[in-house]
Amino acid sequence: DAGVTQSPTHLIKTRGQQVTLRCSPISGHKSVSWYQQVLGQGPQFIFQYYEKEERGRGNFPDRFSARQFPNYSSELNVNALLLGDSALYLCASSARLGQRNQPQHFGDGTRLSIL
């Protein structure tokens, strides 16, 4: 079975632009979470979605938004890009919500560079 897949793998944008990142969870997984990993730091939680509804939000500005589709894939949108948005964006999936004893499974990420 395929793992978590993310696209694109790399992206270069300029300040002020908008970007959309995509994620497909492991087959059968219904929960998708997004994390931002700035160089030299650990991943930071942005959003969690389950059954197309937002179930958690980290400390990120409203420029960040996301949605989940009926097939459980997800998109992360970032508007008005800033230099500080340059990071590796990771998507993680898990089977259901509330399974705190289960690990999240991560994709290889999208590396976003802002010029």
Add this chain to the structure above:
Amino acid sequence: AQSVAQPEDQVNVAEGNPLTVKCTYSVSGNPYLFWYVQYPNRGLQFLLKYITGDNLVKGSYGFEAEFNKSQTSFHLKKPSALVSDSALYFCAVRDGDGANNLFFGTGTRLTVIP
């Protein structure tokens, strides 16, 4: 609020020697603890977890971790390091009474010297 500390940015160890990567945590409820490894240009790969029970947890690739409640620590260990273990290691915690998402430490870069 949950938090994780990895006090060492870098750990160097000779091949064949035992390795330890340190992690301490703070949570308001029961801790759910995880270790992940990240290779260059890749995502995070799950190694092992502690939920409850035996304080010594065994995981993938010969790694294990020791949970110590009194010291609020969850150190990653391996009896004999391989050069291929060189990577970035992250400790993460999920609060048993709180949100479902993971809180990560800042990571420790492990270098195994041949």
